[in-house]
Amino acid sequence: MALYDxxxxxxxxxxxxxxxxxxxxxxxxxFMTRSTDRADPAQGIxxxxxxxxxxxxxxxxxxxxxxxxxxxFQDLWMRLTERATGPIADPLSYxxxxxxxxxxxxxxxxxxxxxxxxxxxxxxxxxxxxxxxxLISRQxxxxxxxxxxxxxxxxAHIFRRFRVDGASxxxxxxxxxxxxxxxEADLRKVYAALAALRRQFDAG
Amino acid sequence: xPADANAIEARAIDWLIRQRDPDFDDWDGFxxxxxxxxxxxxxxxxxxxxxRDLGALPRDRGNVRIAPAAPSDSPAPRRPSRRAWFGGAMAxxxxxxxxxxxxxxxxxxxxxxxxxxxxxxxxxxxGSLIEIxxxxxVEIDPERPRFARLESGEAMFHVVxxxxxxFVVETGDARIVDLGTAFNVVRRARQTSVAVSEGIVxxxxxxxxxxxxxxxxIDAGDDDRRPPAVRSIDVSSVGGWRSGLLVxxxxxxxxxxxxxKRTAGIDVRIAPAAxxxxxxxxxxxxxxxxxxxxxxxxxxxxxxxxxxNGWILTR
Numbered sequence: 296m297a298l299y300d301x302x303x304x305x306x307x308x309x310x311x312x313x314x315x316x317x318x319x320x321x322x323x324x325x326f327m328t329r330s331t332d333r334a335d336p337a338q339g340i341x342x343x344x345x346x347x348x349x350x351x352x353x354x355x356x357x358x359x360x361x362x363x364x365x366x367x368f369q370d371l372w373m374r375l376t377e378r379a380t381g382p383i384a385d386p387l388s389y390x391x392x393x394x395x396x397x398x399x400x401x402x403x404x405x406x407x408x409x410x411x412x413x414x415x416x417x418x419x420x421x422x423x424x425x426x427x428x429x430l431i432s433r434q435x436x437x438x439x440x441x442x443x444x445x446x447x448x449x450x451a452h453i454f455r456r457f458r459v460d461g462a463s464x465x466x467x468x469x470x471x472x473x474x475x476x477x478x479e480a481d482l483r484k485v486y487a488a489l490a491a492l493r494r495q496f497d498a499g
Numbered sequence: 500x501p502a503d504a505n506a507i508e509a510r511a512i513d514w515l516i517r518q519r520d521p522d523f524d525d526w527d528g529f530x531x532x533x534x535x536x537x538x539x540x541x542x543x544x545x546x547x548x549x550x551r552d553l554g555a556l557p558r559d560r561g562n563v564r565i566a567p568a569a570p571s572d573s574p575a576p577r578r579p580s581r582r583a584w585f586g587g588a589m590a591x592x593x594x595x596x597x598x599x600x601x602x603x604x605x606x607x608x609x610x611x612x613x614x615x616x617x618x619x620x621x622x623x624x625x626g627s628l629i630e631i632x633x634x635x636x637v638e639i640d641p642e643r644p645r646f647a648r649l650e651s652g653e654a655m656f657h658v659v660x661x662x663x664x665x666f667v668v669e670t671g672d673a674r675i676v677d678l679g680t681a682f683n684v685v686r687r688a689r690q691t692s693v694a695v696s697e698g699i700v701x702x703x704x705x706x707x708x709x710x711x712x713x714x715x716x717i718d719a720g721d722d723d724r725r726p727p728a729v730r731s732i733d734v735s736s737v738g739g740w741r742s743g744l745l746v747x748x749x750x751x752x753x754x755x756x757x758x759x760k761r762t763a764g765i766d767v768r769i770a771p772a773a774x775x776x777x778x779x780x781x782x783x784x785x786x787x788x789x790x791x792x793x794x795x796x797x798x799x800x801x802x803x804x805x806x807x808n809g810w811i812l813t814r
Contacts, residue, residue: 354526395529
């Protein structure tokens, strides 16, 4: 609801002000359009990577790449340019997400190496660490399921719809007749429970 | 673990949840957060890694669960009685609802849900009218003809007054009791706003006892300890969404965006840097949405840019 306050005269005055300034808004719109045109599919993802090189490298750095950020940018370049992709709505966002995944893959490979070294002499099977392989055991996955269930029926259901079925928060809110903030709060609750469980895994 | 570590974890969880949205694009905001403290990336990695392993969780069994209409933690007495309802009575109660009402399997009421931008008018048996804005959920109950519940969203009520049988609108945990009137109610996340254009309403007669006459409004937060303060408003702008005119006086941009979504199905997102800006002025819902959004941008000192199926306002 609007905060109904202004008199109608005030309303029309502000509206005129809006019309007068609209041209400015359009100009900046055009400017924005031009700058994203570099992301034109014709130029491909390369154009986006080049145009945003500094931004992506800075992201890789703060994401934990440190000195190797430049090398990882090359990795990212290979990953994104070798793969044939359809049209991408927001190529920069797509590249950033890929950069984020790249860093997560690195983390997981390192973790796996760590776990394997820990288990050295027990059951080392000589597999190379891979980012795809699960880092938690079947037993731990069961504990995860139990922890999700323990948060309550509604949060557990919402979490399943969100994380397992891939439903959006908005869709879940609609189908359950709940507010978005309730959905969000429940998701946070389940994730917090899982974060606590993860600390136990690490300690154990 | 120390409190600040918990806070970091909570932030990392927020990022994870947000990033699951395919439209997430606040990577710069995420980078800023990571840059704040080297520890942030480590906490995020640990959680994101666990999150990825959750991909191994089995999908739900094939049966489709119907979720209860109301949050399970809402107080029980609010639900309508469980006696059987009569289809005939319900058909009579609904005049303008065309085949879209769905029956709530857990109560006896009828649930009316509107999509963003979809406006609907419901005529009740007593002659009262409810005009429902888009993106809203209203529940009515044929057994209780003088009652309606605004689950979420916004609706304008034109109530036929009966001396001994006041019309009650429930929203959140508030009750709004009419004393012969037309009034607009908005239910947002943990907040209720009421604006009266005719007659008198009582807000929470048994708790807050706030009396609103035509030209007055309140905004009540669910967690407020005191009764909401009454402010003056322009009667002609009450329920302005019905005619496509939204009037604001220093409203947060996020609230304006919420109203645009509900009233006209316009998707406007507010970049974090612009989130603190407030808006004062009137917006006309123009058939040309570009126009409405560029008005909003010009009046709030922001820049509107197309994004996906909507717009984003940046500073």
